[in-house]
Amino acid sequence: MSRFLSSFRSEAVDPRPQPQYDEEPEPENGDAENQNQQDPKESSRSGCAGDYIGLQSRPYLTKILEKQGDKKVLFADKVLKFTSLGKIKRRILLITSPVEKVFLSELDDNFFVINVLYEYDVLMASTRKNQIVEVLVEVTRTASDYELEVSRSNSFEYNAAANLIKEIWFELVEGVVKTKILQK
DSSP states (O other): OHHHHHHEEEEEOOSSOOTTSOOOOOOSSSOHHHHTOOOHHHHHHHTOTEESSOGGGOHHHHHHHHHHTOOOOSEEEEEEEEOTTSOEEEEEEEEOSOOSEEEEOSSSOSEEEEEOTTSOOEEEEOTTHHHHHHHHHHHHHHHSSSOOEEEEOSEEEEEEETTEEEEEEEEEETTEEEEEEEEO
16 A cells, blocks of 8 residues: 555545644635635645645645655645445545556546556546646656556446456436446
8 A cells, every 4th residue: 555655645535624723614605616726825835736725734634745755745636536335535635656547538527547556546536637637647757767658438447446346437428428337
């Protein structure tokens, strides 16, 4: 699991208020896209242009990063993670270094799979899917000798757990993207 943690972070997001942390409340009105917008001044202070969670105001996350030896966060945002059992968990995605491969559909949806070498794959959803992939491609290009493989298809397999392979299908039906996740 340490390689998984060194490639990117997916920390639990507790929807209940955490009084021990100095977090600002979520906006109560407005559309979801504007609610996640980070103030550019805050982004520059955190040292991460893709900081959509206000990383500097979350000391417990910076403590985890320091413990793992990660000095720079390239992207930080809230995502939905799909477990091997099909449950949806809210997570904070912190990209700190390159990964092996990324899978995404050819349709306009929010799903993507991150493949970390020697680990299981992670199925996630985010309205910033394309930005996450762009960051991963750039990080891989600058940190290694190879180009990140980005696979775009409306069906693909992924390793949901050690001995569990799932297949995901995307289909456009009457203007709406339908997603099916099947166990192989």
